Amino acid sequence: MKVLGVSGSPIKNSNTDRALKAVLDATGCETEFIKLIDYTVAPCRACLGCLETNQCVINDDGIMLAEKAKNADALVIAGFTPYSSLDSRTKAFIERLYPLRHKKGFMAAKPGGAVITCCVSEDNDALPPACQMGVNAVQFYMMEEGMNFVGAVKVQGNVPCVKCGSGDECKMSGIKMLYGENATVETVGINTFEDQSIAVEAATELGRKIAQALKKL
Numbered sequence: 001m002k003v004l005g006v007s008g009s010p011i012k013n014s015n016t017d018r019a020l021k022a023v024l025d026a027t028g029c030e031t032e033f034i035k036l037i038d039y040t041v042a043p044c045r046a047c048l049g050c051l052e053t054n055q056c057v058i059n060d061d062g063i064m065l066a067e068k069a070k071n072a073d074a075l076v077i078a079g080f081t082p083y084s085s086l087d088s089r090t091k092a093f094i095e096r097l098y099p100l101r102h103k104k105g106f107m108a109a110k111p112g113g114a115v116i117t118c119c120v121s122e123d124n125d126a127l128p129p130a131c132q133m134g135v136n137a138v139q140f141y142m143m144e145e146g147m148n149f150v151g152a153v154k155v156q157g158n159v160p161c162v163k164c165g166s167g168d169e170c171k172m173s174g175i176k177m178l179y180g181e182n183a184t185v186e187t188v189g190i191n192t193f194e195d196q197s198i199a200v201e202a203a204t205e206l207g208r209k210i211a212q213a214l215k216k217l
Contacts, residue, residue, distance in 0.1 A: 008090025026207020050099030108146035
């Protein structure tokens with residue numbers, strides 16, 4: 001059994017990447033890690049050119065990546081949530097899996113999961129539930145394809161303002177919006193996946209659930 005993990009994070013060795021790899025490791029299966037920034041994947045054109053062939057008409061890396069998803073026994077999709085929704089790179093990848101749907105349902109019954117990194121705390125009622133919205137984007141794709149969505153990992157990420165150099169002075173700083181008027185780059189610090197015990201445990205649990213679901217196939 002092979003589990004494919006796809007990360008939409010453009011940052012090298014990001015929290016998203018490391019959380020996804022923790023899920024893959026916990027499956028105990030053969031795995032493959034894909035980082036979408038290394039490939040060219042255009043969004044779906046909604047042209048239905050894939051109707052008879054189950055292959056997209058856009059000649060880029062999306063064709064190869066869809067083939068990897070088709071051949072994998074399970075799929076874990078990882079992304080992040082700029083502007084409180086799933087990032088465009090990960091969304092484009094999901095859209096390019098649409099050709100696998102027609103008449104064949106190549107993804108149906110496969111176990112799947114999500115890893116979502118978000119800088120908005122889930123207990124902040126004043127802001128959109130960005131992390132859950134990211135999970136929903138992956139979960140509902142899998143639901144529509146008849147996959148077995150077994151769970152998600154939510155990782156607390158970092159607003160870009162902690163690294164831009166103007167996070168304390170900029171009137172548009174996300175630090176103030178997320179953490180309050182008295183927050184600073186220093187007091188906020190850098191969130192890492194490995195320091196988040198709940199997320200680490202969730203990643204291990206998701207990997208185990210995928211392995212269990214594969215055994216039942």
